[in-house]
Amino acid sequence: MENLRKIWTIAYRELYSTFTQPSLLAIMFAAPLIVATIISLAFGSGGSPTIENIPVAIVNLDEGADGLNSGQIFVNAFVPGAAETSGEVSQQTCDVTVSDTSGAQTSLFDLTDAVLLDDPAEARAGVDAGDYAAAIIIPADFTQSTTYSQEHQEINPTPIEVYGDSGRTITPGVIHSIVESITNRLLTGQITVAATIDTMIARAQADPIFGLQFATAGSDFQPNFACAFTGVMNNIRIEQQSIAGEQVDFNVLVAIGSAQAVFFALFTANGGATSILEDRRNWTLQRMIVSPTPRVVILLGKLVGTFTTVLVQLVFLFIGFTIINSFIEGQLTFLWGTNWIALIVLLLATALAASGVGMITAAVGKTAEQANIIGSIISILMGMLGGAFFQVQALGSFEFITYFSIVRWGSEAFSKLAAGNGDIGVNVIFLTLIGTLLFAISLWVFNRRQDI
Amino acid sequence: METLVEARGLVKNFKRKDGTEVQAVKGVNLDIQKGEIFSLLGPNGAGKTTTISMISGLLTPTSGDARIGGFSITKQPMEAKRLMGVVPQEIALYPTLSARQNLNFFGRMYGMGGAELNKRIDEVLDLIDLKDRQKDKVDTFSGGMKRRVNIGVGLLHRPQLIYMDEPTVGIDPQNRRRILDTVLRLRDEYKMTVLYTTHLMEESQELSDRVGIIDHGEIIAMGTVGELIQQVGEEDQLVLKIGEQTIDTSLIERIPKEIQGVTRAAFEPPGETGDQTSGEVIVYAKRGRKALPHLIQIANEAALEIMSVEVREPDLEAVFLHMTGRALRD
Numbered sequence: 040m041e042n043l044r045k046i047w048t049i050a051y052r053e054l055y056s057t058f059t060q061p062s063l064l065a066i067m068f069a070a071p072l073i074v075a076t077i078i079s080l081a082f083g084s085g086g087s088p089t090i091e092n093i094p095v096a097i098v099n100l101d102e103g104a105d106g107l108n109s110g111q112i113f114v115n116a117f118v119p120g121a122a123e124t125s126g127e128v129s130q131q132t133c134d135v136t137v138s139d140t141s142g143a144q145t146s147l148f149d150l151t152d153a154v155l156l157d158d159p160a161e162a163r164a165g166v167d168a169g170d171y172a173a174a175i176i177i178p179a180d181f182t183q184s185t186t187y188s189q190e191h192q193e194i195n196p197t198p199i200e201v202y203g204d205s206g207r208t209i210t211p212g213v214i215h216s217i218v219e220s221i222t223n224r225l226l227t228g229q230i231t232v233a234a235t236i237d238t239m240i241a242r243a244q245a246d247p248i249f250g251l252q253f254a255t256a257g258s259d260f261q262p263n264f265a266c267a268f269t270g271v272m273n274n275i276r277i278e279q280q281s282i283a284g285e286q287v288d289f290n291v292l293v294a295i296g297s298a299q300a301v302f303f304a305l306f307t308a309n310g311g312a313t314s315i316l317e318d319r320r321n322w323t324l325q326r327m328i329v330s331p332t333p334r335v336v337i338l339l340g341k342l343v344g345t346f347t348t349v350l351v352q353l354v355f356l357f358i359g360f361t362i363i364n365s366f367i368e369g370q371l372t373f374l375w376g377t378n379w380i381a382l383i384v385l386l387l388a389t390a391l392a393a394s395g396v397g398m399i400t401a402a403v404g405k406t407a408e409q410a411n412i413i414g415s416i417i418s419i420l421m422g423m424l425g426g427a428f429f430q431v432q433a434l435g436s437f438e439f440i441t442y443f444s445i446v447r448w449g450s451e452a453f454s455k456l457a458a459g460n461g462d463i464g465v466n467v468i469f470l471t472l473i474g475t476l477l478f479a480i481s482l483w484v485f486n487r488r489q490d491i
Numbered sequence: 492m493e494t495l496v497e498a499r500g501l502v503k504n505f506k507r508k509d510g511t512e513v514q515a516v517k518g519v520n521l522d523i524q525k526g527e528i529f530s531l532l533g534p535n536g537a538g539k540t541t542t543i544s545m546i547s548g549l550l551t552p553t554s555g556d557a558r559i560g561g562f563s564i565t566k567q568p569m570e571a572k573r574l575m576g577v578v579p580q581e582i583a584l585y586p587t588l589s590a591r592q593n594l595n596f597f598g599r600m601y602g603m604g605g606a607e608l609n610k611r612i613d614e615v616l617d618l619i620d621l622k623d624r625q626k627d628k629v630d631t632f633s634g635g636m637k638r639r640v641n642i643g644v645g646l647l648h649r650p651q652l653i654y655m656d657e658p659t660v661g662i663d664p665q666n667r668r669r670i671l672d673t674v675l676r677l678r679d680e681y682k683m684t685v686l687y688t689t690h691l692m693e694e695s696q697e698l699s700d701r702v703g704i705i706d707h708g709e710i711i712a713m714g715t716v717g718e719l720i721q722q723v724g725e726e727d728q729l730v731l732k733i734g735e736q737t738i739d740t741s742l743i744e745r746i747p748k749e750i751q752g753v754t755r756a757a758f759e760p761p762g763e764t765g766d767q768t769s770g771e772v773i774v775y776a777k778r779g780r781k782a783l784p785h786l787i788q789i790a791n792e793a794a795l796e797i798m799s800v801e802v803r804e805p806d807l808e809a810v811f812l813h814m815t816g817r818a819l820r821d
Contacts, residue, residue, distance in 0.1 A: 330601050
């Protein structure tokens with residue numbers, strides 16, 4: 040209990056010293072907001088970025104039913120020229136347009152760069168390898184389960200698989216959204232057709248003359264029904280679609296802002312942790328060591344102080360980015376999703392990871408100045424790799440190196456939360472583990488150092 | 492008397508940058524009694540701070556151990572550290588905190604808190620005479636005031652033993668006097684045991700009940716000031732300056748024979764004593780002041796004109812010089 044009080048005493052002094060220095064506060068809070076806002080505006084007025092040519096693989100396993108193949112509707116929607124090479128009735132060519140959140144319209148063919156594959160395993164492997172943002176796999180019984188007929192009068196939910204690349208925060212969500220929209224419209228169309236046919240059959244039974252006209256003209260209806268399924272009358276709107284179905288607009292400020300926040304958090308953590316070396320220079324560290332206070336308590340106190348400072352900084356910045364975005368868009372919008380628990384856990388994990396990096400920097404630095412230089416280099420490298428200055432997707436096949444940066448792990452998870460995707464478990468685990476591991480190593484190094 | 496600090500065979504080796512080892516402290520043995528002021532006297536680099544750092548738990552000894560109040564500093568460091576207060580040579584304070592905030596912070600490091608801590612801070616501020624400046628940031632203080640806060644932090648938890656590592660370095664004579672008086676008060680009024688390191692012979696001689704002289708990492712002598720002087724057999728020196736006069740060797744030979752207590756006498760012409768303008772008659776006596784009148788009488792009889800007379804009584808400087816062949820300030 041006494042040691043817990045000492046940890047808090049040391050942490051409190053760190054916080055007091057930090058939060059009573061106006062110049063330090065300006066660097067911690069104002070600088071990231073300004074830099075991130077400027078970069079975001081440079082990327083596109085703080086709004087949505089240009090997304091095009093999303094690599095997608097489509098595997099149509101649909102075996103069809105009664106000469107109809109509903110799966111081919113997806114193929115036609117994504118793959119240019121697929122309709123011309125298909126002999127199916129439902130393969131009427133229908134131009135699908137896509138509108139972004141500002142209302143601008145583009146063709147789905149421009150938005151995606153889709154290829155048709157035969158093997159689902161190959162498609163998934165392509166996603167895993169980073170060749171595709173997502174794979175759309177249409178099951179063998181898709182038409183069977185969704186088509187209305189006299190023999191099959193029940194329309195079932197469609198288990199289309201959208202296998203997304205978890206490393207990409209935006210584009211798999213876009214593909215998921217499009218597939219979901221097409222599916223919804225297909226089902227709506229099927230129900231409409233079923234109701235129409237039922238009505239016509241009933242009328243034909245009651246009116247033999249109409250029954251004769253319906254029998255001879257029925258085939259003319261089919262193309263129009265096919266186009267209804269693919270959305271010619273209902274444009275698809277690009278929005279990130281969460282699993283729960285909640286819609287969140289994508290924003291550059293989310294990607295750049297979260298990366299900038301983690302980047303500046305590294306600087307703050309570095310400054311906080313190197314206060315150990317400043318304490319050594321001032322002899323206040325030695326004074327603590329000759330008191331009945333174990334070294335681990337002193338280091339934990341420093342860690343808690345640094346961790347809390349970083350956490351306060353991150354919370355402030357994320358609120359700040361929300362306010363700035365609200366000003367830009369003219370309406371109050373919380374940027375970081377609605378999964379509060381995940382957001383809090385992620386903030387804690389990010390603060391721990393940043394603090395761990397700061398502690399290890401202090402442990403290897405011989406002086407506060409040396410540790411600050413090492414820390415600055417590490418922070419800048421991690422910031423560059425992690426997307427604090429540009430979007431990491433620009434690195435193409437070298438994008439994997441960005442995972443050496445905790446900025447990437449953190450900003451990716453914040454972007455996912457902002458997009459309504461709560462799948463941040465791996466990121467949280469990694470950030471927590473790296474923070475804990477680095478602190479353990481720094482503790483070991485500090486204990487071995489004769490000069491501390 | 493009860494022993495409070497007992498150090499046995501303390502050794503500290505440091506690694507140089509080239510990988511070789513240097514032995515900073517070479518098997519120091521110390522016994523410090525409860526309620527005494529013990530000075531560790533030695534030139535800069537002698538190993539005083541390294542020794543005190545090992546005894547206070549700041550450095551781990553390469554070998555050997557120290558017990559404070561019966562607790563081993565290597566095996567029971569927390570218990571041992573509770574008994575001691577440390578006043579480092581450096582100003583070990585947070586400059587952006589006030590005097591009171593510094594005292595509060597370090598008091599909590601000793602497990603103090605609440606009303607007890609506040610009361611004790613008030614007492615310490617009274618003792619170091621800084622109550623009126625308690626809310627000012629330390630970096631606005633003079634060097635002497637910082638030194639006093641530095642001492643105050645060491646006293647906060649009422650330790651049985653207080654280590655003071657050259658606490659008067661770099662301060663003006665007025666503040667120095669105040670600190671020396673405080674050290675004496677700690678022993679006389681608060682019954683504390685003081686381990687005091689210094690390279691200033693005068694401080695050591697004035698304050699100490701006992702002195703340990705350390706050089707090149709070894710204790711070369713230990714005892715009261717009187718015991719140390721006696722130990723090396725030093726005598727008083729009577730120095731008569733006679734300008735450029737010459738002197739008969741027969742007169743020099745007469746002096747030890749005619750004056751009781753004088754063991755020998757010598758003449759050093761100008762230039763050989765460091766004084767270029769005057770020769771010196773140097774007389775060694777067990778009780779110099781007693782021999783002085785007789786010496787002057789003999790000089791008058793020999794028509795020797797005396798420019799000045801100086802009585803050099805042996806001190807710790809002389810002891811150090813005698814034992815090492817070097818002056819303390821070298």
